[in-house]
Amino acid sequence: MEKRFFDKVEDNATVRIWAETTQQEKGDSLTEGYVSELWDFTRVIVTQNNLQEIKEIWGQWDDEIKWLFYCHYSDLPYLLDVKIDERLFRALVQYWNSAYNCFIFGKVDLVPTIEEYTALIRCPKIQVDRIYSKAVNDPAFSKRNLRDLILVHLDIKKRIDVFALSIHGLVIFPKALGHIDEVVSDLFDRLSKRTTPISAILAETFRSLNACRRAGEGRFIGCAQLLLSWFHSHF
Known part of the structure; x- marks a missing residue:
């Protein structure tokens, strides 16, 4: 039922091959003679939330509740087990080019695509042509309230929501x-x-990478787990 991190990497292989083939056919997007004006080194912080509490909640659920979760929200819980290698992530950020919104490894430019992230998350209920967009910054609320709701709510569907x-x-x-x-x-x-x-996830990932690279420092606030899953699927 559950698929772990490296299973996800293998699932993405077909989409990865398609993406690389398309890139080779279309050619490089960089302008000839382009010189990067970004900081040579970016001091990126990859501080993560403490996920131990929700990992414990997931571990306590039986297969029936987990299956109900998969049916509605795909295999998101595997992200809880993706360990963030901070050194690898910081090294990866150095190859991000803000001008073209892609990673540049020598003569190869790579970027996460909607198709690849969809393959990694594997949510059968979403429709790729129904894209979320909202440019509003509203107040936040504490995760403690959410934990209490998960534990005490009598409605199982509300718990998984x-x-x-x-x-x-x-x-x-x-x-x-x-x-x-x-x-x-x-x-x-x-x-x-x-x-x-997916489009919102990618947009926030690109925005955060660009902000860190242009400033030469900063905290990455995109989904580091998905970005590293994508990276491992290529290398």
């Missing part, structure tokens, strides 16, 4: 440590309408 919201707010969109932005709850509400969150 709040659990999924916790993963979205603490792992996928970890903007404020220990808190979940209300904008995430708005996105979460759209998921029931089969709206895909």
